[in-house]
Amino acid sequence: APTFSEFGSRLCQGSGIGELMDDLGNALASGGDQICMLGGGQPAHIDAIDAIWQQRVQSLCDEPGVLARVLGNYEPPAGGTRFRTAIADLMRREFGWEIGPENVAVTSGGQTAFFLLFNALAGRMPDGTQRKVLLPLVPEYIGYADQSVGGDMFRAVKPKIEMIGSHEFKYRVDFDNLVVTPDIAAICVSRPTNPSGNVLTDEEIHRLAELAQRHDIPLIIDNAYGAPFPGAIYTPAHPVWNENIILTLSLSKLGLPGTRTGIVIAKESIARAVSSMTSIVGLANNNVGQAIIRPLVENGEILRLSREVIRPFYEDRSRKAIRWAHESFDDALPYRLHRSEGAFFLWLWMEDLPITSRELYQRLKARDVLVVPGNYFFYGLDDIDWPHRDQCLRLTYTMPDEIVQRGLAIIGEEMSHAYRGE
Numbered sequence: 162a163p164t165f166s167e168f169g170s171r172l173c174q175g176s177g178i179g180e181l182m183d184d185l186g187n188a189l190a191s192g193g194d195q196i197c198m199l200g201g202g203q204p205a206h207i208d209a210i211d212a213i214w215q216q217r218v219q220s221l222c223d224e225p226g227v228l229a230r231v232l233g234n235y236e237p238p239a240g241g242t243r244f245r246t247a248i249a250d251l252m253r254r255e256f257g258w259e260i261g262p263e264n265v266a267v268t269s270g271g272q273t274a275f276f277l278l279f280n281a282l283a284g285r286m287p288d289g290t291q292r293k294v295l296l297p298l299v300p301e302y303i304g305y306a307d308q309s310v311g312g313d314m315f316r317a318v319k320p321k322i323e324m325i326g327s328h329e330f331k332y333r334v335d336f337d338n339l340v341v342t343p344d345i346a347a348i349c350v351s352r353p354t355n356p357s358g359n360v361l362t363d364e365e366i367h368r369l370a371e372l373a374q375r376h377d378i379p380l381i382i383d384n385a386y387g388a389p390f391p392g393a394i395y396t397p398a399h400p401v402w403n404e405n406i407i408l409t410l411s412l413s414k415l416g417l418p419g420t421r422t423g424i425v426i427a428k429e430s431i432a433r434a435v436s437s438m439t440s441i442v443g444l445a446n447n448n449v450g451q452a453i454i455r456p457l458v459e460n461g462e463i464l465r466l467s468r469e470v471i472r473p474f475y476e477d478r479s480r481k482a483i484r485w486a487h488e489s490f491d492d493a494l495p496y497r498l499h500r501s502e503g504a505f506f507l508w509l510w511m512e513d514l515p516i517t518s519r520e521l522y523q524r525l526k527a528r529d530v531l532v533v534p535g536n537y538f539f540y541g542l543d544d545i546d547w548p549h550r551d552q553c554l555r556l557t558y559t560m561p562d563e564i565v566q567r568g569l570a571i572i573g574e575e576m577s578h579a580y581r582g583e
């Protein structure tokens with residue numbers, strides 16, 4: 162193998178989650194119909210939505226000269242001006258935010274936006290100090306964990322756990338233990354949260370925004386699942402933005418992950434910084450997603466689709482998955498599901514489970530049920546002995562009903578075996 166740089170040693174040699182994703186992919190490739198794939202972050206194929214993409218691509222082909230322009234031109238690194246204007250106008254109309262195209266930067270997917278933003282704001286500073294991104298609540302999105310190109314990047318805070326009834330719970334930000342030290346460069350949350358399906362309340366978000374403002378650091382809000390699109394959010398929660406907030410959106414969870422389109426909304430200097438990084442790393446972005454979606458952003462159709470098609474679809478999936486879980490799991494066991502407020506996942510907590518979630522994952526895999534063990538989502542914590550880390554599983558409910566139902570039944574059986582010490 163070549164001798165890698167610090168950057169190379171961090172990014173070229175795989176990662177825990179990379180291995181797990183391979184594992185999931187390989188099992189899927191070899192297992193055919195038997196496999197219950199409850200492991201990925203893949204959006205569902207919603208017929209009515211897939212039909213719209215088909216129509217839109219068809220009209221790109223039918224309008225004279227349009228396809229040649231979309232496929233044949235580099236666009237500016239910030240993204241197409243008309244697309245950025247359409248996004249800014251939509252946000253102004255919907256939420257009253259004072260923004261224009263200069264506040265919008267397109268990236269090659271939300272994932273890339275985070276890679277660029279984290280490394281631009283945190284890591285090794287010119288004065289030799291190391292700065293970090295503060296995660297006010299873990300479990301948090303696994304996709305951030307390995308993105309640093311230099312040094313440890315995250316400091317995370319354990320949540321408060323609110324018990325609800327006998328089989329439900331909700332994470333809350335533990336503001337008493339949330340301290341912004343001078344080495345913190347930014348605060349970051351996903352809302353709705355992958356993996357837990359949590360949606361931070363408006364009050365929590367306002368307190369985080371205030372805290373960030375007071376310390377003159379940005380609050381980054383990852384809105385990959387949120388409002389106004391794709392709208393996989395089932396609880397009343399208002400999107401917020403101000404000059405100190407960096408909000409990211411994505412076309413992926415709308416059903417266009419193949420176009421790799423992320424959107425950063427931020428003050429002009431940050432949007433310009435993102436555009437500068439895009440030009441250095443990749444010259445320009447893919448413009449196919451922007452071309453497909455732009456008219457729907459301009460005429461507001463994207464809002465209607467999100468409210469009337471996408472949100473009800475996932476909310477229904479979430480309700481059904483919860484019902485099947487409670488039907489399949491032994492009521493006498495101390496399991497709990499996180500309140501499902503958004504995104505695509507059930508988050509299962511098995512208190513005092515005698516084996517680790519990693520072991521349970523292996524047992525489930527042996528029975529062709531693929532999930533993600535929860536330990537991967539608890540990075541950045543000082544307390545590596547917190548038992549909760551090894552007691553959770555993430556289950557995706559975007560697959561067809563019969564697969565989700567069968568998977569949950571097998572999870573119920575394996576959970577019972579594990580609690581019985583078998």
Ligand code: PLP
Pocket residue numbers: 202269270271272273302304351354355383385410411412413418422423
């Ligand atoms: N943020 C969160 C919370 C996610 O769950 C994902 C994908 O699963 C992303 C960002 C990145 O998605 P993409 O790069 O496809 O926009």
